Structure formats: structure tokens, C-alpha cells
Amino acid sequence: MNRKLFAFIFILVALIAASCGPQPTEAPAAPEVPAEEPAAEPVEEPTEEPAAPAAPLVLKIANTANITTWDPVASFSTEAAYMANIYEQLLRVNPPGAAEKFTPLLAESWEPNADGTVWTFHLRPDVTFHDGEAMNADAVKMSLEAAADHAGASFIWWMLDNVEVVDDLTVNINLTISAPADLIASSLYGAWIVSPKALEAAAADENFWNDGMSYGTGPYMVEDYTPDQEIVFTRNESYWGDWEDGQFDKVLVQIVAEATTQQQMLEGGDVDLVTRIPVENYDSFQNNPDYTYYEEASFFNYVGYFNTLRPPLDDAKVRQALSYAIPYDDIITIGAKGLGTQSRGPVPAGVWPWSPDVNQYSYDLEMAKTLLAEAGYEGGGFDLRLTYAAENDTEAAFAPLIKDSFEQIGVNVTLEAIAFSQQWEEAKSDPANAQDMFLVLYWPTYSDAGSDNLWSLFYYTEAPFFNLSYWNNADFNAMVDEAIGATVTDPAASQAKYVEAMNLLVEEAPGVFFFDTKAVFIIPNHIEGFQYNLNYPFVQYFFYDLRPAN
């Protein structure tokens, strides 16, 4: 029996060793031709000397972004980085400073009616989806109505009445109120135009999108997808935008969560581009002639809510005092490693309706003490509980600065790091007993921070949406309503109203407006064509723009 056992163990070990062990002594140097590549069609004339196929031009990227769904309607997360290369909207918003506000994609031109409630889009002719279906008015109607019905970001279409097919290449987007349908239709979420066949198939089979399918009109298609590992994109040869020499045939994205690993992959030449490098290592790239370092304004900002339901934070004077006690510069220097600028209200710089006319608080402890005394809290003497997202390193870095500073005016802060979803749930489910202060990193869903940031963060609704300060100010609500209503018909008046609303917000201080973040990109010199677009922060790279440098 024992002999048998040992024989068994030896054979087992030998087998395993054989499968991992024999290190191939020489790798065949000859070019590898896949021995059994299943040919899609029989080769008509097998010649003796097959011409060696040109190696595909491959762009290699290490990206942190994982796939939460391949369903372009449901998509509302990190996979946007890839969706934007597979799918297209009717139009795309250009970065601030561009000559034109929009780049036409599937729509060639568009115009609203006089009151901004009916938007007519004229579609690009002769565009086909990856599955060969024609892109036309029916496809647009079906895509947008599916988005309004059940997209991850369906709320952006809350004012959509219907999409009306005028003719094969014309649609009317009918809205219940005046709204900037051009901005909404350019959203990174809930605005992709998808092949009707795929939408029908997905409606019938909930697992339809599981394995990485692409049914868009974009320049690239998904060729292969291994969850948590890699995605291979290949050219859509019939892309309406045509192809030039030097554009990449394939894009290999490796999903790499660790910033340090990404950096090593970039420096070791394993990949051409990365999406995340440890902030503390930026210096080494800034002075490296092999890389170009971009530091750009971003779509994101840090906001802190005060729970305005409970004393002492129900008193605007106390909130103003605390706003004066925030060490803004230190927070940017230490928390954001210098990559930020103090916010002017909740709208990030560069995004509509940001304005330099919105007021800011300065760091002034004496003023803070005076205001506390006026509010009846001489020398502070109260406790606050501040929660922040445990997974956010920046918040973890700057939250202690708030605690230290508040202590100097006699306010004791207890810091609590909890998962974002937990602090969000606490704030949503039980406002009366929720945290006193709540830090959040926020960004608008599409390029309209008026109807998003201002409305979402501080407009009062009975069941709080994202207004987790629970602030209820009828004047503010009226101003925001008026500004939203005038966005299309009278942008100047709309912006003026927004500025008025934001100044009221800053004065009443239901929240702290810490800083707008900056986005950093480190591009090796052997890649050309990189263009940053602030409006699409999760799409670090539009593959179609990129080319190898000569």
C-alpha cells in the first residue's frame, strides 16, 4: 500500500513538474505562423510562397478601468474609457477654447426650435453599425428611448418626451421643457447610438452583453475580452471617418489596477500608454525628455456637505465660520500634491456655467472665531463627525487638516473613513442622524454642471437625490429653475442667474467648496496625437487620434 502511495505521489509530482518544468531550451527564432489558424474562408489558390502578412500595428495600453458592463445603454462606469472608442453619440463636446463647441459625429447638423423644446438632428448618411445594420433615424429613436427608459444614466433624459422619426435621416428630439439637448446627446453615458438588432437581442436575453460585444459605429470593435485581464480592439474597416496610414490596426488594453505596476510597465516598454502613475512619481517624468507631461483642468471637484438639519450646523453663521476655517491652500498642497485650484462654488472651472464672478472663502481663523461668537458659540465648544470615503487617498490626506484647523477655533472633529457606498447610504437613509460633514468627489454626468452639480448637489427635493446637506432654500431653487430654463434660449441670462444662485450658495454655505482637481497625463514621445478633452474625463485615450511618432 505504501509503495503504491509513493509511486502515485512520484508520478503526480513528475507529471506536474513535466507540465511546468521543462523550460524550452530554445525558442524558435523563425517567425511564428499560427499553425492552425482557422481560415474564415477557404484560400482559393494556395501558393508555395505565401506573402508574409504585415504585422498589425498594435497600440498597447495599461488601464485601471475595468468593465462593469458591455451594455452601452446600461454603461455608467469605468468602461466608458472603451465605450467611447466603440460607440458614438450624435455629437461630441469639444474642450474649452476650441473654435467650435461641438464635433459632429452621427449627426451632421442640428438646430433647436425657438424655445428649445424641439431639437432636429440631421444624421450622417451611409453609416453602418459593426453588425452591418444601417445607422438611421429608427436606430437613433430606439437608442435614445432605450436610454431614457433604462440606462444607467437615464436621468439625463428626464425631460425627454419622445424621439420622432421625421425621415430616414432626420429625427426630432421632443422635450417636455426647454433643455440643451445638444449637450445631453453628447453625454458619455446614456447617449450611445446602438444597432437596433443588438437592442432587440439584449431585450430578449439578459446575458446578451456578457462577453464583450460591440454594436456601435465607432472606429474600433471588440475582438476579444478576458475579464480582469485584457481587451483587444480591432479596426472597424468601414468606419465613416476613414483611415489614414499610421493609425493603429489593433489596440491591446491590459487591465492593471496598481499604479506602480503601470509605471514599471511603461518604463520597461511593456506598454505604450498608461492611465495611472503614483502621484509622488510625477516629478521624475516632468523632467524626462522621453515623455511629455500634461497637467490639465478637470471635470472633478471636492465638495463637503454640512448636515443643515441639526444644530449648530442649521445656522448659516456657523457654516460660514467653518468655511473660513478651511485651510484651502494646505489642502491643495498636501491633499492634492499641488494638483488643484480652489473652487468657486460647486461647478468645476472650464465647465458650463462656471464663472470667475462666484465668490470664495479665504482661510481666516479670526473671522471664523468672530462669526462663531456672533452665532452664540464663543470659542466653539461643539463636536462634529466627519466621514470620508476610505478608498479615496486624497480625502484621507486632507481630512486631518480640517480637523486640526477646526480645533484651533474650538471645534472638535471626529474623522471616520468608511466605504463611499456606506457613507452615502447613511446620509440618504437617515438624514436626521447622519454624519455632520461628508466629503465627496463629484463630477457632472455630462457637460452641464448647472443642471447637474448645482441641481443635484443643492436643489431641495423631499427625498434627497444628491443634496446630502438637506439644505432647503426656495430662492436658490427658483434661481436654478430659471437658469436651467434659459440655458438654450438665453445663455447669457442663464449664466447670470447661475452666478447669482452660486453666490447665494457660497454665502449660505451648506457645503464647503474645496478644490477643482487637475488631470495629469504622461505620454511617451513615441506616441503622437494625444488630445485631452476635459468633457470626457474617463476616456483617457481616443484610439483613433493616436499614431506612432515617426
Add this chain to the structure above:
Amino acid sequence: MRKLEFLIRRLITSLFVLIGVSIIAFFLARVVPSNAAALYIGPKARPEDIERVEKQLGLDKPLPVQYSIYMSELIRGDLGTSIGSKRPVLQELTERLPATLELLITAMVLASLVGVPLGVLSARAQGNFLDVIVRTISIVGVSMPAFFLGLILQILFFRNLDLLPLAGRVSGDLRFTSPVEQITNFIILDSFLTQNWVALKDAFLHLILPAVTLAAYPTGLIARMTRAAMLEVLEQDYIRTARAYGIRDMIVTYLYALKNAISPTLTVIGLTVAFALTGTFFVEIIFNWPGLGLFTVRSLLNLDYPAIMGITLFGATGYVLINLIVDLSQAWIDPRISLK
């Protein structure tokens, strides 16, 4: 006969253990204050959208009802849908299992092949310089955190020496030059079976650093356990008798002594497999190894409770099975151990 009875009895108790684990995991996952429907659809969802998803995921029903639905679906092989990836949890797990098993098996074989001889050497050289070295190595192996060792190995072998790849299971280019035909999803095995030597070499090189990192702890433990057991056995009368008969020292040590000393080591190997499974969490992150560990960490961070349930049940089943195998094999090796 007794073995069959033992096996059946153990399988039945294992079933109860798994049911217990499922109850604890199911209810614990829901104690955490978070809204699964909101996680599924995103924080900006409208109340009506959250309601729709709650209905879709069955979250509007009382917990015991949800549990019974979960269990009845589990019996039919449905572990639910991951909140994070919107794909069936079972598919997520089975797709990633080969990568983890490849790493785990290699690490455990490595640990056994290195740990056992080290323990024997150390026992034979008790108190000598060699013994001190082996003991030091095993203490370092047991106590050095995997993430630290992994980073050190990466810096040394990738960055400084440029000998081994940094991360991943194969090179990114491989799919364009020598694609591996997937048969079992064990890349080493598949490339061996299809005689794709370029891929085999590439996959093997990628496996070295993560396997060594993962093997460090079990190697140390196995070496120490073997050493202790060998010391005890080497003192026995029959060993002295064998030596007195003039039987060669190697045969006495490796055949007569080790055979009797291997039993506690086997138990340790069984237990460290389970430990190494959790070790893969760190190792897979550092080496970007697309296995269960990476998926587990992501699911935990996202409070992806269907995935967490699936992983827990998967892990518990593995643990129970390994324990069963260890018990059976011990009885096989050592007839004195009775199966009761």
C-alpha cells in the same frame, strides 16, 4: 467498507458546514449598510430606477425569502449576477479558477519540493550551521509579507536584472505572435498540449515570480514541520537498528524516517493550501494575475455581495474538500490512524 462509510459521513457533515457558511455569509453581507440596488445602477440613479433594480434583483423581498431563493437557485447551479460586472457569478469564478489553480498548484508543489528536503536537511544537521541557515530561511519565508516579497522580487528580477516579466499571465504580444489555443484554460498545460513552445516559455517565465512569492510562506512552514517530525522519528529505535544494520544513510533518512515523518507535514500542506488561497489575494494584485484573488478583492471593495457569497462558498467547498483529502490520505499512509 469503513472508508466508504467514513467518506459518506464526512460528505454529509461537510454539507452542513457549507449550509452554515452560506447562512452566515448571506446575512453578514447584508448587515453592512449599503444599498445593493444603488450599487448596481450607480449613485445618481432616480428612486424609480432603484426600485426597478430592487425588484429585478429580488431585493424587495424579506431576507429569509431572499435566502431561500438564493439557495434554490444555487442548487440549480445559479450563483446570481455580480453587481460589479453584471455577469453570472459562476461564470466569473470558473473563468478565473484555472489561473488561480495554476498559481496555487505550482506554489504548493514548489513549497513541498523545497520545504520537505530543507526540513530533512535541517533535522539531519541539527544544531549545525546548515540547520541555522535553514531555520532562518523558513522563519523569513513565514514572516515576510507577500506584498513586500513580491515587490522586492519585481524590482530585482524585472527592473534591475531584466530577467523575468513584471506581471500578467503571458506577454501582451503573445496573442499576436503565438496565440495559445484554449483547451483547459491552464495556459501552461494548453501550450504544452498544443506544442506551442514560445507560449510555454512565456507563461512559465510569468509564473516564476508570483509562484515563488506565494510559495514563501508554505515553504517555511513545511520545512519547520518536517524538521520537527524528522527529529522525533530519527530518535526512534528502528532507525538506530536500521543504521546498525549498515543500511545506507540516504535510504534510512528518506525512505524509513521520512515516510513516518510525512504525516504531520501532509496536514500542514493541506492547511497551507487554504492559507495560500488567501495569499493569492495579495500576490494576484501585485502581479496582476487574473485569478480569483483579484476578483475577490474587487468584489469586496465594491460590496458586490453576490460575488462575495459565491467566493465564500467556493472557498469553503475547497477548504472542506482539501481537509477531507488530507484525512483520507493520512489514514492511507498511517494505518494507525483510524477513520472514525
